[in-house]
Amino acid sequence: MNNKIDLLEAIGNTPIVKLKKIIPENAAEVWVKLEGQNPTGSYKDRMAVSVLKNALDRQEIKTGDTVVEYTGGSTGTSLAFACSVFGLKFIAVTSDAFSKIKHQSMAAFGATVHVIKSDNGNITPDLIQNMKNKAYELADHPNTFYADQFGSVDVIKGYEVLGKEIVSQVGDDIDVLCAAVGTGGALMGTYNGMVYLGSQPRLIALEPLQSPTLTTGKGGPHKVEGIGLGFEPPFLDKSKLDSVRAIDQNKAFDMCRLLAKAEGLFGGGSTGLNVCAAIEIAKELGPGKKVVTFNCDSGLKYLGSHIYS
Ligand SMILES: Cc1ncc(COP(=O)(O)O)c(C=O)c1O
Known part of the structure; x- marks a missing residue:
């Protein structure tokens, strides 16, 4: 064992x-x-821990800071989990186009979850852009770190x-x-x-x-x-x-x-x-x-x- x-x-x-x-x-x-x-x-646990651990090691964030990301909910759940382990706060921007269980999982790990309304449950380029805009707005605060799943x-x-x-x-x-x-x-x-x-x-x-x-x-x-x-x-x-x-x-x-x-x-x-x-x-x-x-x-x-x- x-x-x-x-x-x-x-x-x-x-x-x-x-x-x-x-x-x-x-x-x-x-x-x-x-x-x-x-x-x-989810395999997203691998990237969430890599992003946060490296940011902590480089002192780009510290315990108690807030992490922000827009997410369908898998990355968000992994980030929420890793934030819980590392003593960070997490704000997720997601949508009702994604499974409700993912919203609930993020909340269970202590995340604040913003849900953007979709057009009839469809994932569309416009919806993704709206989620991104909201995440950028929320990340533009002191002691707040944008996880940047598309760029880090x-x-x-x-x-x-x-x-x-x-x-x-x-x-x-x-x-x-x-x-x-x-x-x-x-x-x-x-x-x-x-x-x-x-x-x-x-x-x-x-x-x-x-x-x-x-x-x-x-x-x-x-x-x-x-x-x-x-x-x-x-x-x-x-x-x-x-x-x-x-x-x-x-x-x-x-x-x-x-x-x-x-x-x-x-x-x-x-x-x-x-x-x-x-x-x-x-x-x-x-x-x-x-x-x-x-x-x-x-x-x-x-x-x-x-x-x-
Ligand atoms: C369920 C699921 N499958 C596949 C992917 C795609 O993985 P990647 O973003 O690494 O291309 C994602 C990304 O969020 C996902 O949530």
Whole structure:
């Protein structure tokens, strides 16, 4: 039994599983990293702790200060958790377009939660801009730190160990790493960690077909939380990308339900979208190859939402 002493040590070292039942014959292996097993049920715990710990170490913030971020709620829950551990206050700007359980989780960790109204529950470029404006306004105060999930280099750094874990679990002969992109931090940081350990996977970014900013230049309304934000995230280094694929959100939500029932793997919409793409790529690659993707977060966050209602 490996007893952890510091709660932050409970982050990472997540299991990785090979899909067994829903993979067609003559397809490559599909490996899914179970990031829902982090303390708040999301891979965002990795970036939240990296951002805050580095800011504390550099004395950009101190105990008792306030952290601000706009968030769909996964990053917010991870930041709220990390703020609780580090003795910081947290203000989240979010929206009713995102799962209520995420609002409640942030509040449970002591955050102040501002909810911006969406157009009919849709995630749109305008909504994201309104959330951002509100967060900038709230961050413009003394002793207040804007976490900057779209710009802080500590976000990418926080995910490098995730890439190293994958290589040590699956080997360095990984053919493709594919993942849906919000900030792009998880995809790029993981890739850097894999490359560091000698793996050279093709890197494939994913987005919802309903908000195809990266493939067509134009975003739109959709319902996959955490991704497809209607602008090109600055972290996404196109020189490292092999390609971008747009995946239908309805197929992603169907995949969530199938994954839970057939494989026992319980995730949110971005996980469903990741696995849809990973299987598509696995079919193209054929046997003897390896595709890796993420279970970004736990399906528990989406109970009562349109995916699992
Ligand atoms: C549920 C979920 N999946 C995927 C992502 C995308 O991760 P990243 O921002 O690292 O690209 C996010 C980001 O908020 C998310 O909340």
